[in-house]
Amino acid sequence: MRNFNINEDPHRRYNPLLNEWVLVSPHREKRPWQGQNELITSEPLPKHDSTCYLCPENVRANGINNPKYEGSFVFDNDFAAMKQDEIIYEEDIVYTFFLAKPERGISRVVCFSPRHDLTLPEMEIKDIENIIKTWQKEYAELGAIKYINYVQIFENKGSVMGCSNPHPHGQIWAQSSLPTQVEKTQNSLKSYFDKYGNTLLQDYLKAELKKETRIVIENDHFVALVPFWAIWPYETMIISKRAFGRITDFTEEEAVSFATILKQLTIKYDNLFSTSFPYSSGIHQAPTDGNEHLEWHFHMHFYPPLLRSASVKKFMVGYEMLGESQRDMTPEKSAAILREQSNVHYKMES
Amino acid sequence: MRNFNINEDPHRRYNPLLNEWVLVSPHREKRPWQGQNELITSEPLPKHDSTCYLCPENVRANGINNPKYEGSFVFDNDFAAMKQDEIIYEEDIVYTFFLAKPERGISRVVCFSPRHDLTLPEMEIKDIENIIKTWQKEYAELGAIKYINYVQIFENKGSVMGCSNPHPHGQIWAQSSLPTQVEKTQNSLKSYFDKYGNTLLQDYLKAELKKETRIVIENDHFVALVPFWAIWPYETMIISKRAFGRITDFTEEEAVSFATILKQLTIKYDNLFSTSFPYSSGIHQAPTDGNEHLEWHFHMHFYPPLLRSASVKKFMVGYEMLGESQRDMTPEKSAAILREQSNVHYKMES
Ligand SMILES: O=P(O)(O)O[C@H]1O[C@H](CO)[C@@H](O)[C@H](O)[C@H]1O
Ligand SMILES: O=P(O)(O)O[C@H]1O[C@H](CO)[C@@H](O)[C@H](O)[C@H]1O
Numbered sequence: 001m002r003n004f005n006i007n008e009d010p011h012r013r014y015n016p017l018l019n020e021w022v023l024v025s026p027h028r029e030k031r032p033w034q035g036q037n038e039l040i041t042s043e044p045l046p047k048h049d050s051t052c053y054l055c056p057e058n059v060r061a062n063g064i065n066n067p068k069y070e071g072s073f074v075f076d077n078d079f080a081a082m083k084q085d086e087i088i089y090e091e092d093i094v095y096t097f098f099l100a101k102p103e104r105g106i107s108r109v110v111c112f113s114p115r116h117d118l119t120l121p122e123m124e125i126k127d128i129e130n131i132i133k134t135w136q137k138e139y140a141e142l143g144a145i146k147y148i149n150y151v152q153i154f155e156n157k158g159s160v161m162g163c164s165n166p167h168p169h170g171q172i173w174a175q176s177s178l179p180t181q182v183e184k185t186q187n188s189l190k191s192y193f194d195k196y197g198n199t200l201l202q203d204y205l206k207a208e209l210k211k212e213t214r215i216v217i218e219n220d221h222f223v224a225l226v227p228f229w230a231i232w233p234y235e236t237m238i239i240s241k242r243a244f245g246r247i248t249d250f251t252e253e254e255a256v257s258f259a260t261i262l263k264q265l266t267i268k269y270d271n272l273f274s275t276s277f278p279y280s281s282g283i284h285q286a287p288t289d290g291n292e293h294l295e296w297h298f299h300m301h302f303y304p305p306l307l308r309s310a311s312v313k314k315f316m317v318g319y320e321m322l323g324e325s326q327r328d329m330t331p332e333k334s335a336a337i338l339r340e341q342s343n344v345h346y347k348m349e350s
Numbered sequence: 351m352r353n354f355n356i357n358e359d360p361h362r363r364y365n366p367l368l369n370e371w372v373l374v375s376p377h378r379e380k381r382p383w384q385g386q387n388e389l390i391t392s393e394p395l396p397k398h399d400s401t402c403y404l405c406p407e408n409v410r411a412n413g414i415n416n417p418k419y420e421g422s423f424v425f426d427n428d429f430a431a432m433k434q435d436e437i438i439y440e441e442d443i444v445y446t447f448f449l450a451k452p453e454r455g456i457s458r459v460v461c462f463s464p465r466h467d468l469t470l471p472e473m474e475i476k477d478i479e480n481i482i483k484t485w486q487k488e489y490a491e492l493g494a495i496k497y498i499n500y501v502q503i504f505e506n507k508g509s510v511m512g513c514s515n516p517h518p519h520g521q522i523w524a525q526s527s528l529p530t531q532v533e534k535t536q537n538s539l540k541s542y543f544d545k546y547g548n549t550l551l552q553d554y555l556k557a558e559l560k561k562e563t564r565i566v567i568e569n570d571h572f573v574a575l576v577p578f579w580a581i582w583p584y585e586t587m588i589i590s591k592r593a594f595g596r597i598t599d600f601t602e603e604e605a606v607s608f609a610t611i612l613k614q615l616t617i618k619y620d621n622l623f624s625t626s627f628p629y630s631s632g633i634h635q636a637p638t639d640g641n642e643h644l645e646w647h648f649h650m651h652f653y654p655p656l657l658r659s660a661s662v663k664k665f666m667v668g669y670e671m672l673g674e675s676q677r678d679m680t681p682e683k684s685a686a687i688l689r690e691q692s693n694v695h696y697k698m699e700s
Contacts, residue, residue, distance in 0.1 A: 004439040004452050010432045012527060014449035020530045023431060023453060031429040032411065035514035036389075061382065079381040081373060081669070081676055082360045089354040097554045098561075098578055099364035102354050103373060154668035162665025164385035171668065177362060179673030180370045204447045211448075228448055282672035303671050315512025318504035318521065319431070321653050322632035323529030326431055 007330060015229035016192070016200065018184050022231050023319075023326040031328070037311040038160050040275065045117035045166055054167035056114045071127070072134040073111040074172075080107035082175055086147075104147050105175030110134055112168035119157070119168050119276055121266035121345050128259035135172075135283070136248050142174040143288030150178050150287045153247075158278025160305055160313060166276075178287055185284055186295070193295035199243045201297035214335040217264050221257035224265045226335040231325035233307045233314050234272065234334050236265065238300040245286035245296030265302070268341035275310035279303060357680060365579035366542075366550060367535050372581050373669075373676040381678070387661040388510050390625065395467035395516055404517035406464045421477070422484040423461040424522075430457035432525055436497075454497050455525030460484055462518035469507070469518050469626055471616035471695050478609035485522075485633070486598050492524040493638030500528050500637045503597075508628025510655055510663060516626075528637055535634055536645070543645035551647035552593045564685040567614050571607035574615045576685040581675035583657045583664050584622065584684050586615065588650040595636035595646030618691035619654065629654035 004011070012021045053060045056068045062078050082105030089102050112131050113123060120128060135153050142151050155170035156163040178186060192200035208214055208225055216236060217224040224238045238261055240254070250258065269277035280303045286296035305313040307328075320326055342349070354361070362371045403410045406418045412428050432455030439452050462481050463473060470478060485503050492501050505520035506513040528536060542550035558564055558575055566586060567574040574588045588611055590604070600608065619627035630653045636646035655663040657678075670676055692699070 001436050001438050004437045006450055009435070009437055009452050010455070011450050011452045016447065016449075021527075023529070024450075025431040027433070028429055028431055033514070035512055036509040039386075079378055081375040081378055083377070085359070086351050087354045087359055088351050097366065097557050099366075100356055100361050100374075100578075102359050102361045105360070152669060152673050154672050156665070156668040159386040161667045162385050163667075164383070173669050173673065177371075179373070179669075180675075181671070181673055207447050228450075280668040280671050282668055284672065301672060315506070317511045317513075318506040318630040318632055319502060319523055319529075321531070321630050322504050322634065322651060323502050323523065323531055325530075 007332070012324075013229045015227075016204075017188050017229075018181065019188060021324055022229055023324055024330060025326065025328050026330050026333075028328040033308065033312050035312075035315070038313055040310050041159075042275070047115050047117050049116045049167070052116055052165060052167050054109070054111050054165055054169055055116050069111065069114055071130040072113065074108050074134060074138060077107035077109050077171065081105070081173060082107060101177075103175060103177060105173060106142060106145075106148070108138065108142075108172045108174075110138070110153075110170045110172060112170065116167050119266070119270075120262055121270050122347070123168075123263070125256070125259045125263060128262055129255055132247070132250070132255050132259055136250070138172050139247050139285070139288070142172065145174070147176050148174045149176055149289040150174065150182060151285075152179065152182070152282060154280060154282030156280050158276065160278045161280050163278075174288075182284060182287075186287070189295040189297065199295060199297035201239050201299060202243045205239050205241065213332045216268065216335055216338045217261055219257050219261055221254045222261045224261055226331040226338070228331060230331045230334070231316075231327055232303050232305065233327060233329055234269070234302075234304050234338060235331075236302045236338070238262070238265065238302075240298045243297050245293050245298060247283060247285055247298065249298070264343060267343060267345045268338050269302075269304065271341040271346050272338065273306060273310040274346050277304060278306065357682070362674075363579045365577075366554075367538050367579075368531065369534065369538060371674055372579055373674055374680060375676065375678050376680050376683075379678045383658065383662050385662075385665070388663055390660050391509075392625070397465055397467050399466045399517070402466055402515060402517050404459070404461050404515055404519055405466050419461065419464055421480040422463070424458050424484060424488060427457035427459050427521065431455070431523060432457060451527075453525055453527060455523060456492060456495075456498070458488065458492075458522040458524075460488070460503075460520045460522060462520065466517050469616070469620075470612055471620050472697070473518075473613070475606070475609050475613060478612055479605055482597070482600070482605050482609055486600070488522050489596065489635070489638070490598050492522065495524070497526050498524045499526055499639040500524070500532060501635075502529065502532070502632060504630060504632030506630050508626065510628045511630050513628075524638075532634060532637075536637070539645040539647065549593045549645060549647035551589050551649060555589050555591065563682045566618065566685055566688045567611055569607050569611055571604045572611045574611055576681040576688065578681060580681045580684070581666075581677055582653050582655065583677060583679055584619070584652075584654050584688060585681075586652045586688070588612070588615065588652075590648045593647050595643050595648060597633060597635055597648065599648070614693060615652070617693060617695045618688050619652075621691040621696050622688065623656060623660040624696050625660035627654060628656065 010025045087102035139151050151174040153172050214226045227237050283300045286293040307314040360375045437452035489501050501524040503522050564575045577587050633650045636643040657664040
């Protein structure tokens, strides 16, 4: 019998946003890796690629030409996962085990820059502010459509995340239902707010700022940290210091601070393995169902797959799919490693 | 306004086991693929590989020699995710947001065959029966340990599933807590059983056998089907016809039938893209906490990542991580495609 040492002993941690657990096995970090290596492509990209369907003035799959855009550029996804059609649907065709409901929605692609070769960490703060403006505009416009109740802004970056084009871009899927993960999050936020009168993330952030160990970056308005319950080796969350629910609630200063922390965090990510760091990221914010949603607290998740080098990722497979998420290195250690990274992009150093 | 056509219109389906939804976008199936291709290795393997740490008589990382085993062979994982140590742990060190609990457990590796080059679909039925006997023995023995309340039997197959060694093997992680996915499943099974007096899967299977469209294989004691709420393109479930909770409840006939359906299903998988089909699979069964668990119904999940060829997988990324699982092809179509596959392994044809 020994006393519990959270830095060394296997344990489970609780995620109060999703009401789920993660298995942490710190002692397993030293496992040798004999499995699959990811392909690393580090060839420099051209500023404009004539074969890229996202570059200005090029032709897309549907024959339409992109405009000669200068900042960001938004268009409807040519292969949208949802359609806008209104579907007649009778509840009584539903059986206990075969519950299906039509879903309406709009999928858009957001090009971050006309430059084929620039990613977030390499852009100017003012260019990132421009992307934030685009996100605000889309959230407001899509959210104003009567049947749209939720707007998911996200980015898949890197071929290991299924991204087929290195041109910097993200996506927006806006739809009538709350997706599963968002609904779970909302339930947790709501029951916390009803009980304590603060948002869950307001109190969580306060506790994290006091502890300091999991903080990666802090500025006047935002904090980037590795959550206590992170499942991916270098998972982070950006949380606003002020409690508000929507990207459209940003003050002008907050918009600049958010652009700054986005740049700084992605610089640290790139520097970690001297590679264009792959991830899926996305903003969780209040539904656009017309309700006030005081329980919501703006935040952005980063889920990066890499584990120990640019070519070795964490596999969320058998046990994780059937049992629960599992990680080796502790979130505290990941945070320390990220914090240590230079604030100057490695490409700028040389 | 049109009437809902579940084969063509985007919709969401409900998973009653996990209480989650999946977004289905059948019209998106024709999307061109420009993203990452997986590596295909089709070089024939030797029957014994002197560099393989799982082959009989070879040396493992910790210096121990494997015996000259003939059927299956089980050993404690040299890099186990949990430890058996009893940890002293005081509840009062827990704060609202920093909830962590030590977790005890045992991780084992199960070699399916001394032959380095044989996978389940290529083995004899009697050899698969032998693996089933090993699973039964492990479930019983590990489950009998006082602090072990759940035994997860699973297999990661293929480098795309993070499996570092082609030698046929699976794993067993036995632990004191119910992992997240299992606890969710148990809650669903329990509330259904309390309400209807049948197991959820007993009634679900009855409804599926009546519909026929999602059935892949049926024999006297088991059914392999693509669940109505499948998230992976070719996800399947093997469900026992009789309602029982544990692999140790098999009659002798059921053991033979289970071996047979395992072989047939994995043959169809291999034939689909003429490749050794990667997947994570695992058995969900009753906890080993000493309670009766009449609500549990034995089943096995197969989560294969491939989408449209041996080298193109489905990426569960941005929207899926932040929103909810999404699929293109309908489960009905996947089931029809799997059903059509020959029952003779493609390697035997030539
Ligand atoms: O145990 P292995 O084969 O070393 O590791 C593999 O399976 C484990 C259980 O699903 C995962 O946690 C690992 O990420 C994966 O690489
Ligand atoms: O929309 P894309 O880039 O074609 O597709 C990518 O992102 C989607 C949303 O996360 C996923 O559903 C796809 O599996 C992935 O390949």
